[in-house]
Amino acid sequence: MIEGISAITLATHEMSRAVRFYRALGFEILHGGEESSFTSFRAGTSYLNLIAQPAERRWSWWGRVIFYVTDVDALYNRALAAGCQPTTTPRDAEWGERFFHLTDPDGHELSFARPLLPV
Template identity: 30%
Template sequence: MEILASRMLIRPADYQRSLTFYRDELGLAIARDYGAGTVFYAGQSLIELAGHGGPRAGGTMWLQVRDVYATENELAGRGVPIAREAREEPWGLHEMHVTDPDGVQLIFVQVPEDHPLRRDTRR
């Protein structure tokens, strides 16, 4: 199987509230607005808010950032509630949690320079 592209699709209970959260509060850039929904850039992934279909709350998004502590300060400065402050996890990643208006958990992750995720395993 070859996957050519992927995105997380969110069908929020209140499209306008979620649009404001992702666009204005998180500050994500818009990749495409197609009238019935909006697609945002999220690193190498996309997040699509669909303004159609029934709402489905839940899920988790893993979003890697360069500096999770700076991201925490930036989001808190915009008034975004931080569900769990940034800290180093036992597995070596630095993580902070935010919850979107429909209960989707966003885990912002910083991968330290010496973490195994940064090692080239090719031999």
């Protein structure tokens, strides 16, 4: 039986840029850093990892990572203040979450969401 996701690892062509991006959003760095080939951040009880890849290694759209956060609107405002350009504004979805989307500097699509309280 699958119990959960321990971590997700995303590729990057520029570790220093990627580390600065995720730190600006509030991710806590646990291992590695801007000069490392592998960096790990805390994501609740799980982990978000970054792994450096050579410039010639390319990828196309692969999907989306969804992170639950305490306050969707506060994180959206933090992203804007950090110079990020989210691809959507926060909204309440018909499936019962408030969310917004943001693409990281390497093209990985991220969603930050919070379940809506039942009415």
